[in-house]
Amino acid sequence: MRRILLALLLVSVVLGVNPAWGAGQQTFLKSQTGDGAVLTLQDGSVWEVVPAHRSESAEWRPGDRIVITESKDCLFNSNQGESVDARLLQPAR
DSSP states (O other): OHHHHHHHHHHHHHHTOOOTTTOOEEEEEEEEOTTSSEEEETTSOEEEEOGGGHHHHTTOOTTOEEEEOTTSSEEEETTTTEEEEEEEEEOOO
């Protein structure tokens, strides 16, 4: 099910369409800790990635397009085609 939702989100990002289940705000990765634990986005928000997903986020690079899902507990990297569960540490400016 998660793969289907990710595929729908990827298509929506490419086509610029927000699916009803909630593609949220789009921004870009500004920086991350080397282990992928903490991500800072261009909008100023800071996110802590759950330990189980840090190996994925460790591969993300500055400039990658990130979609913050409407539920605000999942970040989708449209460049990498991956999502990670994360917790907001600092809201956007």
